[in-house]
Amino acid sequence: MVQVSAFARTVFINILLVLFSVAASSCAIAANDTAVTGWIVPANSSFTTAKPLLQNAITTKIKSDLSHVRIEAEQNYWFIIDLSQYRKSSLSVIYTDNAYLSHINFYALDDDFSLLSTEQNDINPVINKVLPHQIYNNDGAHWAVVSARHNDIYWINIGLTTQQQFTELVNTKLRNFTLIIGLLLLCISIAGTVYILSHQTTSLYLLAYFGCILGEFLIAKGMLNYFSSEQLPLWFAKLQFSFQVLALAVISFCFIHYLQSQTILKARQYKLVGYVSLFSVIAILSCFMKQSAHFIVITLSLGFMLVLLNYLFFYWRSHTKQAIPYEFLFVWCAVVLQTIFWQATLVTGSSLYLVNDLLIVLNALAFVLALLMFERKRVKQFTYSLTHDDETQLPNxxxxxxxxxxxxxxxxxxxxxxxxxxxxxxxxxxxxxxxxxxxxxxxxxxxxxxxxxxxxxxxxxxxxxxxxxxxxxxxxxxxxxxxxxxxxxxxxxxxxxxxxxxxxxxxxxxxxxxxxxxxxxxxxxxxxxxxxxxxxxxxxxxxxxxxxxxxxxxNIENVTLSQRRIAIASALKEAIEFDQLSLFFQPQIDLNTGKIHGGEALLRWEHPQLGHVPPDLFIPIAESSGIISDLTEWVITQALIYQKQITAILPEHIVSINISAKDLLRKDLPVLFITLLDEFKLNASNIMLELTESATLFEGVDIKNALNDYRLIGVKIAIDDFGTGYSSLAYLSKMGFDEIKIDKQFVMNIEYSKNDQTICRATCDIAKSLGSYVVAEGIEDSQSMIKLQSYGCEIGQGYYFSRPLAFDAYMQWLEHHLGATPSTTQDEQRASGLIEKNNY
Missing domain, CATH: 3.30.70.270 (Reverse transcriptase/Diguanylate cyclase domain)
Known part of the structure; x- marks a missing residue:
């Protein structure tokens, strides 16, 4: 922001220097100008035939001011100047400040109107095409005659000066031309740079405006004569005023665009764009018209642009609550002033070119200053937005x-x-x-x-x-x-x-x-x-x-725990992808017959660096990190693959699979079951989904609908860890669970705890009344098993029968148990291999 401000100050100072230089040069030119008077003779003839007319004019006609004369179209004019009344010097120069005359000749005459030889244009000969001039010998010359003609109505300005003064005049004009051209090119480069850096539409409008001003200035100074044929100067003269209209049109478009962006203009006022475009096109086409028609079109176009700019400005002032920035006010004043002087130059034919040059510098100063101030504000706003919150404006x-x-x-x-x-x-x-x-x-x-x-x-x-x-x-x-x-x-x-x-x-x-x-x-x-x-x-x-x-x-301990959770979440994704997980099975035994009822699939994870990670730790992490869906799909797929192998030796085997509460409502999970059951040719009734009591209490209505989707498949539903939540009898009846599992915390101390005995007995009674069977977890001794049998518990699992086994060990356990003879008593079966507490 400091750099932008310094750059803006530098540009501002340089433009002021250019303005001062042009103003000083203009004053110097005005001081050196000599008022030229003489006789005007309109005659379409050569010098020989026009000579009598010239001699007669000096005796019969009154002198006129030749510094600004209007000439008609296709009419040849002779201008006679009496050199004897001006200051004597060895050499003098006569010139016309008109670059687009169709024809111009200079003659030096003696007292008897006889032609004298003239000096060659050795002083700045390349300037002769832009500033036509002739050097004559003042000692022998008494009369100077200028012959001029133009294709259309035009103005001619004749000046008389010494060689030294003419050289100073040329140098001054060249210096002013170079300064103004350099200034306009600098403004174009600034506007282009701003657009490249910020992509602001305003910069594009300024680029177009400075381009029009540059074209108008080059034409006004006659610099395009070097690239034109004999018939084109008139076109350039007309195009100069068309560029003025186009420059104002660009500013009008810019103003309209700004008001539209501020939602100030109403929809019906958008037709102003059409009007501006229409006058711009007509101004360009007027270059093909006669001078009189071109004059009317340009005058009306400049007048329309001036009225439109004033209308937009005052409309803006009356419809905005904010104070108008002073730089915009400066721009508006500069443009209006430039337009007024353009019209004055066109209508009155006055020689206001020097004033127009000063106004070009003033406009460049106004526009560049406004652009840099706008960019400075935008940079400040951008810097502020980087360090502050957009909604509350608090520091960020x-x-x-x-x-x-x-x-x-x-x-x-x-x-x-x-x-x-x-x-x-x-x-x-x-x-x-x-x-x-x-x-x-x-x-x-x-x-x-x-x-x-x-x-x-x-x-x-x-x-x-x-x-x-x-x-x-x-x-x-x-x-x-x-x-x-x-x-x-x-x-x-x-x-x-x-x-x-x-x-x-x-x-x-x-x-x-x-x-x-x-x-x-x-x-x-x-x-x-x-x-x-x-x-x-x-x-x-x-x-x-x-x-x-x-x-x-x-607390560093909290950080360590958090980092471990992050490491587990990261490693868990890899564990699923690279098959680092495994399923263990814990047998479930029919307490009445001693036969194998099924097995609960338990997820295990042994990580190479983290070691054994218990499910109680990584399951919540999987739920919070969003990996639980992939994990559940892996467990279901792997469990059904194993179930396919188990049912080959035990068709009635029921596999129990734990499912997360977050996965219960997934609509694609029942589809996965249907696909896998069909692929492996499994009986859906041999699949038991175990849901924790806290999971079933989560959004009960949706849970019931989700459970119905699984029941339509034929899958059975169990409520796990019963007694640890807050389920009511009405809730259990509504859900209709196929199996109720008593949590191991009520079983492991059942022999000594009256409360646990009451809970287990009540759970069995509730299950019978609801048509469900009961599975007791955590059976570790025969006394606990006997009590549960007396309460009516049908299925048991725990270390008394077997600890969780890897799949291969579980298959061996099944084959060993199934190998026992049917006549073997229940106690003999336990002694011969059913009780695996000491073997595994």
Whole structure:
């Protein structure tokens, strides 16, 4: 931004220097000009035949001012100048400041109107085509005659000067021409650079405007004569005024575009674009018309553009609530002034070319200044947006890091306090972003006022006051506490934050109570850099609060646990892809007959670096990280593959598969079951889906509909860990589970606990009344098994029968058990191999 300002000042100073130089040169030209008077003789004849007319004119006609004379179309004019009345010198120069005359000749005559020899145009001969002139010998010449003709109505300006003055005149005009051309090219390069850097449409309009002004200036100075044939100068003269109309049209388009972008112009006013385009096209086509028609068209077009620019400007002033920037006012005044002088030059025929040159410089100054000021404001806005939040205008993370870096460079101790109002996300969903953002602004201003008296870091000071609160993201804010870590100081800030947010958010008689999560980290105790300090604060903020805790200090143990969870989540994805998981089976035994009822498929994970990872650890991580769907599909697929092999030796075998609550509502999971059951030719009734009680209580209506989808397939449903949740009899009756599993915490101590005995007996009674059978987990001795048999429990599993086995070991266990004779008693079966506690 500083560089842009310096560049703008440099351009501004250079343009002022050009303006001063052109003005000084114009004054010098005006001072050196000599008023030329003489006789005007219209005659279409050669010098020989026109000589008597010239001699007669000096005796019968009155002298006229030859510095600005109107000539008619296709009419030859003779201009006679009495050189004896002017200052004597050895050589003099007569010239015309008209580059587009169709014909011009210079003659030097003695007292008797006889031709004298003239000097060659040795002074700047290349200038003769732009500034026609002739050098004559003042000692012998008494009369100077100029013969001129043009294809259309035109104006001729005749001047008389010395050779030295003419050389100064040429040099001055050349210098002014070079300065103005250089200025216009500089303006074009600035507008082009701005467009390349910012892609602003305004820059394109300025490029077109400066292009039109450049073309008009080159034509006005006759520089295009070098590239034209004998018949083209008239076209160039007319095209000069067409370029003036086009330049004003471009400015009008720019103004209309701006008003449209500000939604100020109404739809019906868009036809102004059509009017501007129409007058622009007519102005260009008028170059093919006669001079009189061209004059009328250009005059009307310039008048229309002037009226339109004034209308747009005053319409803008009357329909905008904002103050009009002074640079736009400067531009409007410059354009209006330029248009008025263009019209004056065209209508009156006055010689205002020097004034027009000054106005070109003035317009360039106005437009470049406006463009650079606009870009400066845009850069400031862009810089502001980089360091502030768009919605609340609070400082953002970038500005916070800058302030923290300055504290770290000073080695000053400080603590970052991050807080997250828990109600914001819910409020946005119910009240909308606009209302919540307004609430945030009011609340943060109130909080900032209370924090102003505390020892907190001032992140920013502006016209709005003291800024100490930073918005890190959509719902997280930060405050920096200066000084060494003091719990009392942190408690004080926490109390202020909680008190400010205690009122919650109210909208249309709806009120949401707010709660604030707060995390704290300290420099240099917890971090050595500003970025690391923010990271530590976020880690402290992410810790789930315990009952009664209002804030958390960063703890390295929590970070270690969090990093382990991240490592597990990352490794779990690879474990699924590279088949690092395995299924173990724990047999389920019919307690009445001693026969194998089935087996529960249990997921196991042995990682090369992490070692054995229990399901209680990686299943919640899989659910939170979104990997649970892939994991469930792998378990179901692998379990049914194994079931295919098991049913080859035990057709009645029932495999129990645990399913996550998050996967229960997936519509594609029943399709997966149908596909696999059909592929492996399995009986759906031999598949048991086990759902935890907490999972079945999640959104009960949808759960029931989901369970019906599985029942249509033929798959059976079991409720696992029964007794640990809050299921009611009505709920169990509505769900209609095929199997109820008693959690092992009620079974393992059943022999000694009256409460556990009551729970197990009641569960068996409930299952019988609902038409379900009961499976007891955690049976580890015969006494527990006998009690459960007495309660009516049908199926049991636990270490008393077998611990969970790998698939190959489970197949061996099945073959060994199935090898026992049918006449073997239940006690003999247990003794001969059913009880695998000591064998596996």
């Amino acid at each position: 993370k970038m500005l916070l890091i800058e302030c923290l870096d300055s504290q770290v460079n000073l080695a000053a101790a400080h603590s970052i306090l991050l807080f997250r109002p828990a109600v914001l996300s819910n409020a946005r969903a119910n009240f909308g972003y606009e209302h919540v953002n307004e609430h945030i602004k009011v609340t943060m201003n109130k909080l900032a006022q209370q924090l102003a008296s505390m020892n907190v870091l001032c992140v920013e000071t502006n016209i709005q006051g003291f800024r100490s609160i930073v918005r890190l993201d959509d719902s997280t804010y930060a405050v920096v506490i200066l000084g060494k870590l003091e719990l009392s100081q942190i408690e004080q800030v926490v109390c202020v934050i909680n008190s400010v947010f205690a009122d919650g958010i109210t909208h249309e008689r709806l009120h949401l109570i707010d709660k604030v999560d707060i995390g704290v980290a300290n420099y240099p105790l917890h971090a050595s850099t500003s970025s690391q300090l923010i990271q530590r604060g976020l880690q402290a903020l992410g810790v789930k609060p315990l009952h009664g805790e209002r804030w958390h200090m960063f």
